[in-house]
Amino acid sequence: MKRYGHLILVLCVVLISCSVILGYSAEQDKTSREFREQFIKDFNRTGMDTAIGDAMMLRILVESARCKRGVEVGSYNGFGAINMGIGFERTGGHLYTLEINSRRVKECRENLRKVGLEKTVTCVEGDALKTLKTLKGEFDFVFIDAVKQDYFKYLKLIEPKLKPGAVIVADNVISYAGAMKDFLDYIQKSPNYDTVIIRASMEKRDGLSISYKLK
Numbered sequence: 001m002k003r004y005g006h007l008i009l010v011l012c013v014v015l016i017s018c019s020v021i022l023g024y025s026a027e028q029d030k031t032s033r034e035f036r037e038q039f040i041k042d043f044n045r046t047g048m049d050t051a052i053g054d055a056m057m058l059r060i061l062v063e064s065a066r067c068k069r070g071v072e073v074g075s076y077n078g079f080g081a082i083n084m085g086i087g088f089e090r091t092g093g094h095l096y097t098l099e100i101n102s103r104r105v106k107e108c109r110e111n112l113r114k115v116g117l118e119k120t121v122t123c124v125e126g127d128a129l130k131t132l133k134t135l136k137g138e139f140d141f142v143f144i145d146a147v148k149q150d151y152f153k154y155l156k157l158i159e160p161k162l163k164p165g166a167v168i169v170a171d172n173v174i175s176y177a178g179a180m181k182d183f184l185d186y187i188q189k190s191p192n193y194d195t196v197i198i199r200a201s202m203e204k205r206d207g208l209s210i211s212y213k214l215k
Contacts, residue, residue, distance in 0.1 A: 031116040036086060039115055043079055050080035050145065050171065053201025054208060058143055058169060061210070062087030065167050067141035068094070073128045073154050074146030075099035078108035078121075084143065085117040095121045096135060098128040098146075132157040139163065145171040151183035166213040173197055174207040187211050 029035050043049075050058070062070065062084055068091060075081055075097040088095045099105045105125040112118045124131050128146055132154065140163045144154050151170055162168070170183065174197070177184060187209060188195045195211040 030114065036082075036115050040079075040082065043082075043111075045079055047204075048076050050083070051201040051203040051206075053203060054171065055080050055083035057200035057208070059083045059087040061167055061169065062093075062141055063090055065141070065165075066091050067167065068092070069137060069139045070095040070141035070143070071132070071135065071139055071158060072097040072143045072145070073132070074144070075108045075123055076104055076145075078111040078123070080143065080145065081108060081121050081123070082111060082115055082117060084141075085112065085115075085121040089117065089120045093120075095141075096124055097121060098124045098126070098131050100125075100127050100146075128154060129157065135161065137161070140166045142166065142168045143171070144169070148172060148176040148179040151180040152186060155183060155187070162213050164213055164215050168193070168209075168211040168213065170209045170211075172204075172206050173209045174199075175204070184209065 040055075045052075058080060061067075067088065070084065070088060070093065072081055072084065072095060076099065078097070081095060081097040084095050097108065099108060102125060105123055108123045109118065112121050112123065129150065135158075139158065139161050142155075142158055142162070144151055146154065155168070168187070170180070170187075173180065173184060187193055192214055193211045194214060195209055197207050197209050199207045
């Protein structure tokens with residue numbers, strides 16, 4: 001009986017060790033480049049999501065500018081946040097993504113968890129016109145993709161917290177130029193910014209404004 005008891009103990013230790021190893025492998029897998037790129041490729045996107053080319057452009061901007069603290073206004077289900085989150089993870093930074101719809105907040109958080117970015121990206125629930133005021137510290141990256149007529153309001157709320165050298169990106173600036181005229185007039189004419197409008201993707205036949213804060 002003692003011999004069998006020892007054998008059972010050994011088997012228990014082996015099973016526990018295997019469980020730990022398998023669990024660790026699963027954690028490693030969801031943070032691997034291959035897993036994440038496949039997750040992005042298979043993502044169930046809708047017309048509300050950031051275009052694939054635009055999302056990659058955002059990631060590249062975050063990485064190339066070595067941004068450390070970012071804000072996304074309008075999370076939806078987290079497709080853009082995942083792409084930017086990968087960039088912020090590589091720079092050792094953090095992204096706050098703001099979403100008013102509680103259902104979308106849950107989807108966003110779950111998608112971030114699936115790719116192991118829940119520690120790099122924080123999804124904040126609430127109206128961005130209110131939650132932007134609660135964010136502490138300085139920021140060096142902003143992506144605006146929410147209520148089009150409120151773009152200027154979003155910018156003015158976050159502007160005092162923007163460091164010189166910050167990058168500000170706004171989506172849908174061609175299709176909704178009329179709705180955000182005050183934002184575009186300001187960001188293009190202000191001596192504090194250099195701004196260009198580009199098309200990183202033809203998926204939606206729209207464009208992004210990319211601005212660099214000079215001072």
